[in-house]
Ligand SMILES: Nc1ncnc2c1ncn2[C@@H]1O[C@H](COP(=O)(O)OP(=O)(O)OP(=O)(O)O)[C@@H](O)[C@H]1O
């Protein structure tokens with residue numbers, strides 16, 4: 001085994017030991033029709049036929065101009081461990097749908113295909129393959145549903161998180177304004193909370209209240225206190241003092257249980273001054289309801305007037321990128337934001353629509369392109385085994401090119417790009433650099449990709465985004481980034497469309 005494969009293997013074993021993965025078997029996390037299709041292929045003796053599938057989405061979510069790819073770690077873990085247990089096979093037998101020879105085949109089932117994928121944290125666009133999977137049709141078909149679930153969920157939350165974090169970054173009064181993820185209680189259950197927190201960190205959140213996610217992924221953990229803490233003491237002041245006594249180094253006080261300006265902030269000031277006298281410092285207050293702009297401004301004035309200008313103000317209360325921007329345009333005095341529900345569930349855009357399509361199939365020793373035709377021209381697939389090239393000029397991303405896998409480009413030669421629908425729209429790029437977005441992850445079922453740390457994925461997002469113009473990055477009506485088809489791919493697509501038209505007419 002090469003060093004790289006060894007390191008990749010060691011790393012996936014580390015990941016597999018995390019509480020979110022340990023002792024889990026997800027072989028049956030599939031739609032029944034994947035199993036019935038597998039069975040049909042098996043019975044027809046064609047289950048080993050080699051095919052290529054692409055996983056891609058067609059429309060950016062949340063009105064954004066791009067998606068941040070996430071979820072590959074979960075894909076790698078899943079393919080690495082994929083195996084039917086004795087129990088799984090007994091269940092499938094009990095359905096009375098499958099023959100014993102097929103169940104026997106499932107008993108020895110392992111993923112033996114090739115996977116190429118964009119690394120997590122990559123900025124991606126509609127129609128670009130985020131994963132390309134090649135292997136025996138039965139294997140590649142079984143894994144569709146789980147792969148889509150992992151990539152759709154985490155890419156969506158990473159993208160939503162990025163929007164929220166960028167809204168917070170427009171804070172001119174408090175540059176460096178951070179977002180803390182607090183969504184566990186509102187997530188669509190435990191996996192969505194942990195993997196959602198992971199994705200939120202990829203998008204740029206700085207910390208989380210979710211302890212399991214923090215431990216699993218080495219994310220800074222943070223928190224204040226709930227209203228129940230305050231309510232459980234005879235008075236708000238006693239609650240604040242008790243919290244300070246327990247956490248003198250990290251005292252953040254929740255000030256909205258009774259009345260922010262008449263009770264919460266005055267009591268926090270009492271505690272803050274006492275701490276100052278004792279050589280300690282009150283770290284912050286949290287406002288969780290009411291008019292956050294008005295209350296934060298008034299609180300800031302009161303704290304400053306008391307000589308507590310260093311005490312930070314944290315706001316929470318059903319926040320998202322829109323409310324955060326609006327609060328900041330109202331001059332809110334907020335240092336950081338706690339965001340739960342609308343981040344972890346991506347409330348206003350709750351699903352990303354990645355699909356998984358057959359693009360090539362082996363006949364004899366020839367890999368033949370396959371196309372899916374649709375009434376809707378946007379839904380006609382790009383056929384063939386492909387790669388995605390990002391073209392940079394002077395460090396700026398100028399276009400992506402979806403090309404056939406065996407095409408070669410010489411960046412010292414000018415390259416003419418054209419719009420895949422409005423083909424008269426053309427531009428020539430010169431002196432460009434190429435980044436090939438799809439990297440090998442599994443080859444013949446062997447893991448060859450060393451999973452990166454979450455922090456390096458978060459850093460990749462920053463680095464990737466810095467290559468895109470503000471027009472593409474903006475949140476409202478962003479420019480459409482150029483994603484073009486290479487001439488050979490475009491020609492192939494047209495040829496297949498014409499072939500289909502001729503055969504449909506005859
Ligand atoms: N100044 C502001 N401008 C715009 N939106 C605001 C402002 N202040 C708060 N909001 C938002 O308005 C909504 C307020 O919701 P709502 O009135 O239901 O609850 P609340 O004030 O938090 O009270 P409670 O939590 O007790 O129900 C939240 O989404 C909050 O983020």
Ligand SMILES: O=P(O)(O)OC[C@H]1O[C@H](OP(=O)(O)OP(=O)(O)O)[C@H](O)[C@@H]1O
Pocket residue numbers: 182183185186225226227228288316317318319338339340341342
């Ligand atoms: O508003 P979100 O963006 O979803 O952020 C998380 C919310 O969860 C908590 O409220 P909750 O009323 O559940 O509990 P609490 O009594 O501890 O505030 C917290 O105070 C936030 O308001």
Ligand SMILES: O=C(O)c1cccnc1
Pocket residue numbers: 182183209222223224225226286316338340
């Ligand atoms: O620590 C907090 O302030 C917190 C944690 C979870 C949900 N809401 C708030």
